Amino acid sequence: MHVSAHCRLAFVMSIVVLLAGCTAIPGANSTQPASGVTVSEPFARPSPSEGGNGGAFMTITSRGGADRLVGASSAWAQTVELHETINDGGVMKMRPVPAGFEVPASGALELKPGGKHVMLIGLTKPMVGGEEIEITLRFEKSGEVTVKVPVRQ
Amino acid sequence: MVRHPKSVALLLVLLVLLSGCSQYRFHGIPYEHRMAAPAIIGQNHDGSPFDLAALRGKAVLLFFGYTSCPDVCPTTLAEMRVLYANLGERATNTAVVFVSVDPERDTVSRLGEYVPLFNPNFYGVHVSDEQLAPIKSAYGVVAEKVYYKPEDTAAGYSVDHTARLYLISPASQLITSYPYGSDITKIQKDVEFLLK
Numbered sequence: 507m508h509v510s511a512h513c514r515l516a517f518v519m520s521i522v523v524l525l526a527g528c529t530a531i532p533g534a535n536s537t538q539p540a541s542g543v544t545v546s547e548p549f550a551r552p553s554p555s556e557g558g559n560g561g562a563f564m565t566i567t568s569r570g571g572a573d574r575l576v577g578a579s580s581a582w583a584q585t586v587e588l589h590e591t592i593n594d595g596g597v598m599k600m601r602p603v604p605a606g607f608e609v610p611a612s613g614a615l616e617l618k619p620g621g622k623h624v625m626l627i628g629l630t631k632p633m634v635g636g637e638e639i640e641i642t643l644r645f646e647k648s649g650e651v652t653v654k655v656p657v658r659q
Numbered sequence: 660m661v662r663h664p665k666s667v668a669l670l671l672v673l674l675v676l677l678s679g680c681s682q683y684r685f686h687g688i689p690y691e692h693r694m695a696a697p698a699i700i701g702q703n704h705d706g707s708p709f710d711l712a713a714l715r716g717k718a719v720l721l722f723f724g725y726t727s728c729p730d731v732c733p734t735t736l737a738e739m740r741v742l743y744a745n746l747g748e749r750a751t752n753t754a755v756v757f758v759s760v761d762p763e764r765d766t767v768s769r770l771g772e773y774v775p776l777f778n779p780n781f782y783g784v785h786v787s788d789e790q791l792a793p794i795k796s797a798y799g800v801v802a803e804k805v806y807y808k809p810e811d812t813a814a815g816y817s818v819d820h821t822a823r824l825y826l827i828s829p830a831s832q833l834i835t836s837y838p839y840g841s842d843i844t845k846i847q848k849d850v851e852f853l854l855k
Contacts, residue, residue: 551733553726554772559814561729585813591730596838597801598731599819602812619734620822620839626729627813635776659737659777 542570543609543648548655550639551619554632561589562624562641562655566615574646575615576606582639584628591620609645635659683852685826686845687837696721696827697797699758701790704770704783712831717754718853719827720846723800723820725761726773731822731839732757736777742843742850743778749854752829756782760802761818762791798825828853 548564560583566575578586588607591600598620607622609615617623624641626633633639635657642652696719699711711719720739724732739755746753757774759765765773767785774783786794795802802820822839826849834853837846 551729551737552776553729553733554776555726555769558769558773559727559729561733563730587812587814589729589812589814593822593839594819596821596823597819598822598839599805600728600730600817602807602814604811619730621730623730625814632772659740 543568543573543645543651545643545651545653548641548653549658550626550633550655552633552635552657552659553626553629554634556629556632558629560626560629560633561619562626562639563617563619564624564653564655566609566617566643567613568609568611568648570611571647572611573609573648574606575609575643576646577644578624578641579644580626580639580641582629582631582633582641583626584630585626586641587625587627588622589625590622593620606646633657685835685849685852687824687826687835687841687849689835690833693832693834696825696831696833697794699756699784699786699794701758701784701786702767704767704774704785706767706771709782709784711756711827714754714756714827715831716829717752718829718850719754719756719825720850721756721758721798721825721827722822723758723760723795723798723802724822725759725802725818725820726765726769727761727814728818728820733777735822735824735839736774736781738843739781740777742847743780745843745847746850749851750780752854753850754782755780756784758784758786758794760791760795760800760820761804762786762788826850826853 544567546565550562553560580586588603590603591598607615637657639655642650701709703709722735743750770783774781800821802818804816805819806816823836825836826834828834
């Protein structure tokens, strides 16, 4: 009786471990998640002041249908938002876009300097060139995707 | 009659020479009427006084921005870093000047953390709000604080700003200005022409 209880426990535990291994994939694996979106060429600009702001840029493509980038978070900032800079006759205007950005079904969402970007507000650590930060992107359909973002000077 | 073809030839030679002398075309949007670069006096990121006039003798690349700007400003500075490196020895006769249009947040010490990260030789200039207004109008810089709705963002405010890069000659003349995203190899050519 004693032995079989142990066996059962071991069996249950191994299943738990296996399941944990499966569910961990979407969040943990950076650029090729099991979800329908792929993130390529991520980078951020340096911003050395704690409490300052930083921007992260990347290309997001959907392998399935259309999706929507609706939010993001990171240990590097108190708040992470989606912003867009618009060039209005030479005046660069940056605005928060709480509704997020669409990832088209057969196309790419391009986040680039002077355009749409992931905005890190209230940096908790300086972002220095050569380092790598981690940002978790939240998609309407694909869920969360964590991306490693190198800081480029 | 013999002299005629000769004078035609002379005229041709002169024309060729003159066309060679024709003015170099600067990139960006060159100033049609050259004017002296308007004065900028403030404090550099290391706490020392800054005076644009003291950079006479150097080619100056001047940019107005703010350190909380996540995309346009650090991108321009990152590009200046590359351009400065590509200039090689000529870099010693080139100055890159970043003037903050957000003196409230961009204290001297904050500029000191930010600007040298791109290149320790770059100037990061703090100018008080009062002194900034005439500088902005003299350069045609638009920079306005825009306060966001608190429910939309935690960013507080951003600064809508023109993102032009100005080129000033060693004789302190405003030569041209480049829109954001201009090809830095063209800017480099202009700088090298000025330093010939």
